[in-house]
Amino acid sequence: MDRRTLVKALVSLAGAQSLPLSALLYAPSGVAGTVGRPKPFSYGWLKGHARALAGEPWESREGSLPASLKGLSWDDYQAIRFRPNKALWRNDKNAFQVQLFHLGLYFKSPVRIYEVEDGEARELPYKPEFFEYDGNQPLSSLPEDLGYAGFRVHFHTDYERDLAAFLGASYFRAVGSEMQYGLSARGLAIDTALAGEEEFPQFTAFWLEKPPSGSDHLVVYALLDSPSTTGAYAFTLTPGRSMEMRVDAALYPRKPMERVGIAPLTSMYQTGENDRRMAYDWRPEIHDSDGLSIHNGKGEWLWRPLVNPRSVRTNSFVDNNPRGFGLLQRDRQFANYQDDGVFYNKRPSAWVRPHDGWGKGSVMLVEIPTRDETFDNIVAFWNPERPLEPGQEYLYAYTLSWGGESPMEPVGLATVRATRTGLGGVVGQERTYFSWRFAIDFAGGPLSMLAEDAQVTPVITASRGEIEITSARPLASINGYRAMFDLVPDESLEPIDLRLQLKLEDQVLTETWLYQYTPPPKEERVLY
Numbered sequence: 001m002d003r004r005t006l007v008k009a010l011v012s013l014a015g016a017q018s019l020p021l022s023a024l025l026y027a028p029s030g031v032a033g034t035v036g037r038p039k040p041f042s043y044g045w046l047k048g049h050a051r052a053l054a055g056e057p058w059e060s061r062e063g064s065l066p067a068s069l070k071g072l073s074w075d076d077y078q079a080i081r082f083r084p085n086k087a088l089w090r091n092d093k094n095a096f097q098v099q100l101f102h103l104g105l106y107f108k109s110p111v112r113i114y115e116v117e118d119g120e121a122r123e124l125p126y127k128p129e130f131f132e133y134d135g136n137q138p139l140s141s142l143p144e145d146l147g148y149a150g151f152r153v154h155f156h157t158d159y160e161r162d163l164a165a166f167l168g169a170s171y172f173r174a175v176g177s178e179m180q181y182g183l184s185a186r187g188l189a190i191d192t193a194l195a196g197e198e199e200f201p202q203f204t205a206f207w208l209e210k211p212p213s214g215s216d217h218l219v220v221y222a223l224l225d226s227p228s229t230t231g232a233y234a235f236t237l238t239p240g241r242s243m244e245m246r247v248d249a250a251l252y253p254r255k256p257m258e259r260v261g262i263a264p265l266t267s268m269y270q271t272g273e274n275d276r277r278m279a280y281d282w283r284p285e286i287h288d289s290d291g292l293s294i295h296n297g298k299g300e301w302l303w304r305p306l307v308n309p310r311s312v313r314t315n316s317f318v319d320n321n322p323r324g325f326g327l328l329q330r331d332r333q334f335a336n337y338q339d340d341g342v343f344y345n346k347r348p349s350a351w352v353r354p355h356d357g358w359g360k361g362s363v364m365l366v367e368i369p370t371r372d373e374t375f376d377n378i379v380a381f382w383n384p385e386r387p388l389e390p391g392q393e394y395l396y397a398y399t400l401s402w403g404g405e406s407p408m409e410p411v412g413l414a415t416v417r418a419t420r421t422g423l424g425g426v427v428g429q430e431r432t433y434f435s436w437r438f439a440i441d442f443a444g445g446p447l448s449m450l451a452e453d454a455q456v457t458p459v460i461t462a463s464r465g466e467i468e469i470t471s472a473r474p475l476a477s478i479n480g481y482r483a484m485f486d487l488v489p490d491e492s493l494e495p496i497d498l499r500l501q502l503k504l505e506d507q508v509l510t511e512t513w514l515y516q517y518t519p520p521p522k523e524e525r526v527l528y
Contacts (some may be wrong), residue, residue: 040121041207043234045162046221047250050232051393054252058227061109061204061384066142069104072135077105079135086130088115088156094211095156096218100124101149101167102131110147112205116221121207124148151206153218155239163239169200170224171266172235174243174347176403182267182288182347183327185400187224187233187262189251189261190383192316197256200421201226203233227390229253242403251394260362260388261381263352265327268376269367273336274419274515278308278371283338286373288347289327292365292380293406297321301410301511305419306378309367313495315516316383318361325363326351327380328406330417351407352382355397356366360385414445414502414510417478421517424486434525435468435486436517442502442510443480450474450475456502456509458483463497465489472502489519 080102084090088098098478103110114121126146138178149452154160162181164174170187190199205222217238224231229251236246247263253350267289271279287306294302295321304315327351337344361384368377388394401407409415424435450456458472466488475482480501498515501508 028251038122040119041114041121041221042119043221043232043248046207046223046234047232047393048229050223050250051252052062053223053225054230054254054390058225058254060204062295064110065103065108066146069142070108072104076135077102079133080104081129081132081134083132084159086127088124088208089210092210093213094215096163096211097154097159098208099154100130101151101165103146103149107149107168109202109204111150111203113148113151114205114207116207116209133440150203151208151239157239164237164243164245165220166203166206170203170222174237174245174400174402175346176242176405177240178346178348178404179402180331180343180346181347182344184266184376185350186261186264186266187222188226188229188231188251189259189264189379190226190228190257191259192261192264192364192379192381193312193368195261195265199226199228201229201231210400219406225249228255228257240402242407243398245402247396247398247400249396251388253388253392253394255390255392256387259364259383260356261379261383263354263398263400264379264381265350265352266376267306267327267378267380268370268373269308269378270370270373271308272306274305274332274421275307278383279311285331285337286339287344289349289378290331290378291328291331292325292363293328293351293408294325294363295323295408295410296318297323300321301413302514303416303511304365304514304516305416307367307516308377309369309518311369313367313516313518315365315367318360318362319363319405320360321357322354322361322363322382324351324353324408325380325382326401327378328405329404330415334343346404348402348404349406351401353399353401353408353477354382355399356384358384358396410445411513412445412482413508414442414447416511416513417441417443417480419513419515423486426469431527433488434527435488436519437469437484437486438498438515440483440500440513441475441478441480442483443478446471446504446507446509447481447502448479450504454504456481456504458485459501459503460485461499462487464492464494465496488515489517493519493521 082099113124138142152165153163155163161179166172171184188201203222204225205223209219220235222233232250234248270286272285291305331349334345364383366379370377380499419442420439424433424437456472468486470485472483495516495518500513504512
């Protein structure tokens, strides 16, 4: 029997070739269409379950995946597609539908998925007939209790394109009105960018709460598990021009962790206007995000352009009760990317707004070298000052906003629109020493209201080296200002921290621009 015939046979034996997923849920093995016994469910129960699980040894679930699925090629895995007419809640009168991801290839740990209705949960059993198999997949050897890899969410405004997806470890991502994926978020980051191996916690089970008719939000619960901790999560998804995703997390450490990342965001930066080290591609810029924005506990707005460094770099922005942070894609101009395939100009930004006070700690930014755009090399997260101790409960609540428009911007201040760098010096004059030029464009806020003769001053500091040839002048093309200066580095090859604001007398006009510049080796300090 060939593969296509086998799929038809499985569907026929189930007696449900045209039924949606909701009509076949929770059937005991071998009894298609029979409703299984529901179990009571609540977020309180999930937190209790996670707490109890933290007292037990961690067990990997990867080994339970059949070897035939582990060995799938990329093409064969991509050829497994969920049938849209089997979507959860397809025939119900609510605004959401859910499709499931098949296990295989990189997704080797089975995930249990449940539907919650009226406070009761039933598991969604694995059903081969929910999928189309157009490649070379070993259907006959798959167990009936296989499970799934994750799920994707669709909304009534567009059932073809994803609203959100939860797939792989504790990764998830969402979109705003542009319906364009880009950066990702995670449930938790552990030991990121340390000397040892990073730990990737996994969402091992999800509970999808069936929305009532007319509801504009979807609630998803998740159980997180790893060698170091367990956790209970509640996600409330509210679509709109920006996707608003409230996250409630309860963590129960099994053992001490050297570095914990709360509300981690993961993105990609290969090359851009400020960093052309890997600019060998025909496209001018390649990145999902171009900067880290922070609204710190003192009310100051910081903007740190991203870079693709020569070696791993970790920066900590110490804070107390941060008001928010995010990885943003501010540059929305197609001409700056010229990519009509993946549309980097449409990639969403993501903003984390903490609820209540998170206390002392730091927003951490990790930048990892990459040669191409397939590797997510940027990570940002909140790292609490005090370590999380085993046997304790730690509660974190925040809202994640996703969308093409920056979810949060300074009020009454101009923002950075571009950062450009290149060789310094004065054109036409012989260069006798090495310097590096920075040109930072600001727009918005009060800049458009300034008189032509306003005495705008760039306030610049550097942790080492000397600053020279400074200026700040109007830039009509963006109805803003351009600040410029040259940095003359010293002999050290250690990074130099830079800081810049524009002021009019004592009035701060702009957010604070931050940068970390790594001087090149002496042999690369060419005097053109």
